[in-house]
Amino acid sequence: MTEQRRHPRSRGLLVLMLGCVAAFATGIGPRPAGAVWDGVYDLVLYNVAYLPAVALCWLAADRVPRDRLAWRSLSAALLVSTVGNALRTYQAGSDATGTVSPVVDAIALVGYLLLYVTVVSMIRVRVPRFHPSMWLDGVIGALGAGAVGVAFLIGPYLDPAPGRQAVPLMQLGMPATDVLLIAMLFAVGSILGLRLDRTMGLLVPALALMTVGDLLLFSRTVRGTYVDGGPLELTWLASVALVAVAAYLARPAPPPVTEAGIRLSWRLIAVPLVCQLASLVVLMVGWGDQLPIGAAWLATGCTLAAIVRTFTTFGELRAFNEVREQARTDELTGLPNRRVLLEKADQVLAEATAARPAALLLLDLDGFKEVNDSLGHTAGDELLRQIGPRLQPALRPGEVLARLGGDEFAVLLPDISLDQAHDRAERLRALVLRPFPVEDIRLHVGVSIGVATAPVPATTVQELLRCADIAMYAAKGAGEGVHVYAPDPHGGSGDRLRTMEDLRTALDGDELLVHLQPQVSFTDGDVVGVEALVRWQHPVRGLLSPAELLPAAEQAGLLRPLTDKVLDLALTAAAGWWLQHPVPVSVNLSAANVNDVDLPAKVRTALERHGLPAEALTLELVEDTLMADPERGRQVLGELRRLGVRTSIDDYGTGYSSLAYLRHLPADELKLDRTLTRDVAGDDKAAAIVEYTALLAHRLGVRVVAEGIEDAETHTALARLGCDIAQGYAIARPMPVADFRAWLGRPSRPLADASRSTPG
Ligand code: C2E
Numbered sequence: 120m121t122e123q124r125r126h127p128r129s130r131g132l133l134v135l136m137l138g139c140v141a142a143f144a145t146g147i148g149p150r151p152a153g154a155v156w157d158g159v160y161d162l163v164l165y166n167v168a169y170l171p172a173v174a175l176c177w178l179a180a181d182r183v184p185r186d187r188l189a190w191r192s193l194s195a196a197l198l199v200s201t202v203g204n205a206l207r208t209y210q211a212g213s214d215a216t217g218t219v220s221p222v223v224d225a226i227a228l229v230g231y232l233l234l235y236v237t238v239v240s241m242i243r244v245r246v247p248r249f250h251p252s253m254w255l256d257g258v259i260g261a262l263g264a265g266a267v268g269v270a271f272l273i274g275p276y277l278d279p280a281p282g283r284q285a286v287p288l289m290q291l292g293m294p295a296t297d298v299l300l301i302a303m304l305f306a307v308g309s310i311l312g313l314r315l316d317r318t319m320g321l322l323v324p325a326l327a328l329m330t331v332g333d334l335l336l337f338s339r340t341v342r343g344t345y346v347d348g349g350p351l352e353l354t355w356l357a358s359v360a361l362v363a364v365a366a367y368l369a370r371p372a373p374p375p376v377t378e379a380g381i382r383l384s385w386r387l388i389a390v391p392l393v394c395q396l397a398s399l400v401v402l403m404v405g406w407g408d409q410l411p412i413g414a415a416w417l418a419t420g421c422t423l424a425a426i427v428r429t430f431t432t433f434g435e436l437r438a439f440n441e442v443r444e445q446a447r448t449d450e451l452t453g454l455p456n457r458r459v460l461l462e463k464a465d466q467v468l469a470e471a472t473a474a475r476p477a478a479l480l481l482l483d484l485d486g487f488k489e490v491n492d493s494l495g496h497t498a499g500d501e502l503l504r505q506i507g508p509r510l511q512p513a514l515r516p517g518e519v520l521a522r523l524g525g526d527e528f529a530v531l532l533p534d535i536s537l538d539q540a541h542d543r544a545e546r547l548r549a550l551v552l553r554p555f556p557v558e559d560i561r562l563h564v565g566v567s568i569g570v571a572t573a574p575v576p577a578t579t580v581q582e583l584l585r586c587a588d589i590a591m592y593a594a595k596g597a598g599e600g601v602h603v604y605a606p607d608p609h610g611g612s613g614d615r616l617r618t619m620e621d622l623r624t625a626l627d628g629d630e631l632l633v634h635l636q637p638q639v640s641f642t643d644g645d646v647v648g649v650e651a652l653v654r655w656q657h658p659v660r661g662l663l664s665p666a667e668l669l670p671a672a673e674q675a676g677l678l679r680p681l682t683d684k685v686l687d688l689a690l691t692a693a694a695g696w697w698l699q700h701p702v703p704v705s706v707n708l709s710a711a712n713v714n715d716v717d718l719p720a721k722v723r724t725a726l727e728r729h730g731l732p733a734e735a736l737t738l739e740l741v742e743d744t745l746m747a748d749p750e751r752g753r754q755v756l757g758e759l760r761r762l763g764v765r766t767s768i769d770d771y772g773t774g775y776s777s778l779a780y781l782r783h784l785p786a787d788e789l790k791l792d793r794t795l796t797r798d799v800a801g802d803d804k805a806a807a808i809v810e811y812t813a814l815l816a817h818r819l820g821v822r823v824v825a826e827g828i829e830d831a832e833t834h835t836a837l838a839r840l841g842c843d844i845a846q847g848y849a850i851a852r853p854m855p856v857a858d859f860r861a862w863l864g865r866p867s868r869p870l871a872d873a874s875r876s877t878p879g
């Protein structure tokens with residue numbers, strides 16, 4: 120919708136119109152006598168005053184495209200009225216009896232029809248979607264106003280007081296059209312709920328004024344008291360002046376009235392209410408056949424519509440409450456959702472004191488992903504649905520259990536001490552640890568619970584959530600079940616938020632580095648690879664491990680830039696030795712990289728930038744990441760492989776995936792996790808698993824790396840079981856790049872027994 124500027128002549132037209140009205144008004148009192156002066160006033164000045172309004176409406180239609188039809192029809196209505204008026208005045212003046220021809224009445228009727236078009240199109244534009252109650256309000260407004268109109272405006276002429284002559288039905292056309300117009304205006308008022316914009320705010324009174332003039336004219340004509348050129352004429356001129364001002368001020372219509380924009384207020388019901396009351400008055404007055412039957416029908420119709428309206432309001436209110444309820448409950452579990460929790464927490468915190476604090480427990484299921492992966496999402500959902508019924512009986516009145524999303528739940532405990540909160544958390548945890556019957560299986564899941572209190576240390580709801588979140592991660596990290604948040608004065612490892620902020624800065628600077636851990640062949644001890652493991656040289660907290668920085672990077676959405684950085688560091692290092700020792704470097708990818716469609720392109724340009732061939736790089740993807748979306752995982756591995764980069768499945772054996780997947784995954788290497796490899800020397804079952812896994816991998820053309828070898832015994836066992844490559848403290852710990860280059864240059868590298876030495 121384009122807003123066009125007002126036409127330069129508009130102001131002139133408005134002034135002309137008001138000038139004509141003022142000039143006409145000078146003739147209302149005593150005016151120069153004679154037919155010529157009557158002609159000047161009643162025929163010329165009166166009708167000429169209409170013409171600028173006709174033009175202004177026409178121009179408004181150009182300026183306001185949305186109301187084009189309304190302004191055009193209004194312009195046409197005014198023009199038709201001008202012609203009708205002029206003819207009426209002329210005929211009445213020339214005919215001694217003062218009668219006018221039916222053609223003039225017909226012209227006036229056309230003018231009214233055009234006005235109806237104006238009103239209907241104005242309301243259509245303003246209310247794009249009518250819902251039932253709006254329709255009904257319109258109907259109530261129209262019927263109520265119609266009832267009053269027929270009863271009190273038309274009725275007296277149909278059935279006049281004794282001694283008066285009844286008006287023939289034919290002549291009632293004019294007041295009938297007016298009553299219809301009034302009914303329409305009341306309908307508009309009912310639908311828009313009195314919230315008229317500027318245009319409607321001027322047009323509605325203008326049209327109302329016009330009907331008042333018409334009805335007075337009618338009653339005077341019937342009684343024979345009408346005189347041309349009297350003060351009554353000013354009603355129409357004032358009405359046309361209002362129309363002209365509305366047209367002059369018209370601008371693109373305000374946003375249409377939508378359901379969302381409708382506020383419950385007296386304005387909304389004022390007009391329908393008045394109309395209902397009016398129709399009751401009509402019915403009461405009509406008691407005893409005093410009023411035309413038409414009025415009684417209209418009033419009855421209005422009352423019936425009001426009854427229907429009451430029912431729809433009831434229905435709408437119920438639907439509204441349902442939507443409100445839906446917005447507040449978690450769809451899967453039926454528990455309150457995050458929004459409710461935040462609201463309640465707000466109220467609870469307002470009353471909490473340091474002596475009687477409030478506590479928030481944040482529960483996150485352990486191993487839920489595995490349930491989803493191995494048993495399917497239906498089973499996962501079924502499990503989540505059982506959490507509420509399991510925990511709810513353990514809650515007291517006023518305590519709130521909510522699901523925050525995924526496998527995360529929260530319990531808000533008002534008025535409780537820290538120790539009590541800790542106890543309650545332990546009790547809830549014990550409840551979750553009991554098996555859940557899911558699809559005929561008794562399923563065990565763990566839960567990590569973070570506990571935090573307010574107003575100390577958390578002062579706001581957001582802080583309370585944050586502290587409980589940190590505590591929950593600490594519980595998960597340490598595998599301790601329940602952890603109570605304690606503020607760390609040294610900004611220690613607990614404060615993930617600060618870590619996230621620092622990490623953003625670190626990514627731009629040179630605080631991130633990689634340590635390198637060699638991979639050697641079991642058969643001849645040759646170095647066949649090296650894994651780059653990220654480290655963060657934090658200015659205050661010292662050297663941080665992946666366990667400390669990866670969760671923060673994940674939460675801050677920094678995993679992709681982190682991988683870019685590590686890739687760059689790893690390739691920079693490899694470029695330093697590649698020509699003397701063609702040892703490829705392995706880089707770990709995370710779940711965020713798997714969804715990165717630019718990854719293959721990024722890898723290719725990184726290799727080119729460092730002048731390295733594709734075989735200088737191996738990319739590792741953790742088994743779980745691949746299994747979360749095997750299709751996507753396969754695609755990514757495939758694309759990387761097409762580049763010539765080697766691909767590796769990391770931490771094999773920690774998840775629930777099956778070897779069958781290996782058939783479909785385009786991987787070159789399988790890295791057996793330490794949980795699989797560490798016991799092979801003493802545990803026959805562990806040894807058998809490794810042996811057959813290696814056998815199968817070889818049959819599929821995949822080589823096997825054994826991770827986490829800490830001693831010579833395990834090393835020997837793994838070699839015997841058929842693993843190809845060894846990685847672990849027994850060969851070497853991860854070390855800075857310079858140290859690795861020195862290590863690489865050494866002629867012999869005996870196995871160290873890391874299990875007996877202290878980690879360095
Ligand atoms: P990973 O890829 O399985 O890396 C091997 C981890 O095992 C390394 O821990 C390494 O220091 C440790 N390790 C090596 N040999 C032994 C051993 O003999 N005994 C024991 N107990 N541990 C050993 P680190 O460096 O703490 O890395 C942990 C995990 O963090 C990595 O596991 C990897 O999944 C992730 N990670 C490391 N660097 C990156 C990175 O740049 N990007 C991403 N996305 N993840 C990384």
Ligand code: MG
Pocket residue numbers: 650707739769
């Ligand atoms: Mg790895």
Ligand code: MG
Pocket residue numbers: 769770771790792826
């Ligand atoms: Mg691993």
